[in-house]
Amino acid sequence: MPWLLAFFIAVLVAPSAHAHGFIINVAGGRDVSLALPDPQTPSGDPAGDAAILWTTLHHDLDASGYFKLIDKAAYIEKGKGVEPGTFTMDNWSLLKTSVLVKTRLLPPGDAACDPAGKKLCADVFVYYVVNGEKLLSTRFRSDAGTARHLAHSIANAVLETVTGKPGFYGVTLTAVGSQSGNKEVYLLGLDGKGVSNVSRNGSINLSPAWSPSGRQIAWTSYKKSNPDLYVKNLGSGQTRVLSNMPGINTSPAFHPSGAKVALVRSKDGDSDIYVLDANSGAVLEQVTKGGGIDVAPNWSPDGNLLAFASERSGGSQVYVKDYGTGEQRRITFVGDFNTDPVISPNGDKMACVGRSQGGFDVYVVGMDGKGAIRITQDMADNEDPTWSPDGNYLVFSSTRTGRSELWMSTADGRHQVQLTRSGGWTQPAFAPNGGS
Numbered sequence: 001m002p003w004l005l006a007f008f009i010a011v012l013v014a015p016s017a018h019a020h021g022f023i024i025n026v027a028g029g030r031d032v033s034l035a036l037p038d039p040q041t042p043s044g045d046p047a048g049d050a051a052i053l054w055t056t057l058h059h060d061l062d063a064s065g066y067f068k069l070i071d072k073a074a075y076i077e078k079g080k081g082v083e084p085g086t087f088t089m090d091n092w093s094l095l096k097t098s099v100l101v102k103t104r105l106l107p108p109g110d111a112a113c114d115p116a117g118k119k120l121c122a123d124v125f126v127y128y129v130v131n132g133e134k135l136l137s138t139r140f141r142s143d144a145g146t147a148r149h150l151a152h153s154i155a156n157a158v159l160e161t162v163t164g165k166p167g168f169y170g171v172t173l174t175a176v177g178s179q180s181g182n183k184e185v186y187l188l189g190l191d192g193k194g195v196s197n198v199s200r201n202g203s204i205n206l207s208p209a210w211s212p213s214g215r216q217i218a219w220t221s222y223k224k225s226n227p228d229l230y231v232k233n234l235g236s237g238q239t240r241v242l243s244n245m246p247g248i249n250t251s252p253a254f255h256p257s258g259a260k261v262a263l264v265r266s267k268d269g270d271s272d273i274y275v276l277d278a279n280s281g282a283v284l285e286q287v288t289k290g291g292g293i294d295v296a297p298n299w300s301p302d303g304n305l306l307a308f309a310s311e312r313s314g315g316s317q318v319y320v321k322d323y324g325t326g327e328q329r330r331i332t333f334v335g336d337f338n339t340d341p342v343i344s345p346n347g348d349k350m351a352c353v354g355r356s357q358g359g360f361d362v363y364v365v366g367m368d369g370k371g372a373i374r375i376t377q378d379m380a381d382n383e384d385p386t387w388s389p390d391g392n393y394l395v396f397s398s399t400r401t402g403r404s405e406l407w408m409s410t411a412d413g414r415h416q417v418q419l420t421r422s423g424g425w426t427q428p429a430f431a432p433n434g435g436s
């Protein structure tokens with residue numbers, strides 16, 4: 001499975017500790033200047049891995065929102081070494097560089113890396129140019145042909161070294177894409193690369209959702225005319241029907257335990273929220289009944305809250321069912337249309353979509369309905385938010401460039417980057433951090 005490759009990239013040399021403390025704390029400020037020279041290739045680069053490594057690493061570090069990357073055209077130094085003493089730090093100080101990331105790439109078969117010819121090695125050095133301190137010196141090894149995944153691992157190491165927070169690059173998204181002429185469910189990397197099919201039935205496929213283990217994806221397909229809910233085991237490739245009642249069976253959301261799935265059904269007219277057994281499909285609970293359309297269920301990380309959108313009060317607003325009290329309460333009160341709630345990984349806030357004069361926008365609001373932050377504004381339609389595993393970023397679909405693409409934003413909206421460029425991408429969802 002290509003999305004698991006990052007887990008098999010080994011760090012051979014432990015990062016060196018740095019005494020000055022972490023440089024930056026908040027993504028989105030872009031207040032730390034970073035230089036990223038091309039990888040050194042002393043043994044040649046027969047597979048062209050250096051360009052892939054640099055491009056991917058540049059994308060990841062830029063997308064993080066922590067750094068202002070210095071244009072390579074401004075670099076004074078060309079082709080110097082990576083270890084301390086093999087280059088002149090003043091050449092980087094003159095550019096007002098704060099963080100310098102140097103890499104050396106050794107191809108499979110290199111005697112200093114892997115004489116057997118199966119592994120690619122990258123030596124990574126991170127420097128705090130302000131005082132000349134070496135923050136990190138590490139060797140990564142990866143299978144031949146996996147330079148992109150190797151770059152994700154390097155980006156994660158740089159982020160953790162400089163911010164103290166683990167990076168999540170290399171994590172996989174699932175999303176709906178229309179590149180084939182039909183809406184299909186795909187897997188893809190956070191850089192928009194490594195696209196592969198989950199569905200391939202030539203019909204309409206919507207609303208993909210991960211199981212907590214990351215081993216299954218549920219989604220809705222019209223392949224048999226009715227919008228039925230399917231679950232695919234990504235390891236075996238086997239697909240089974242979970243819900244095929246007449247009417248819609250859509251918007252699945254796995255409970256954190258993996259034992260239950262919330263979804264939307266319309267068997268009695270208006271759509272309502274149900275909870276099914278994740279294995280048998282048996283109905284465990286009907287959460288809503290009547291009172292208008294209810295859609296878009298989403299569980300809190302502890303499974304004690306189930307958020308959803310409901311028209312029971314007129315326009316669509318976000319509600320939660322509290323399984324501690326059994327009560328259902330309204331969360332959003334600003335605006336006449338709010339939907340697609342997604343609770344953050346630490347459970348203290350949620351993202352949702354609200355209608356504005358300029359279209360649809362992504363908002364972040366506390367679970368008490370207070371402190372709303374508007375993430376997008378005057379950027380056409382922005383929908384389908386999903387939280388990064390660390391809760392610091394949101395990925396969503398946006399039509400600001402014309403066709404719908406996937407974008408990533410810091411959770412406060414200060415820094416936003418485009419992830420895909422082929423058009424037709426909607427309904428992203430981050431793969432979970434792990435599980436069983």
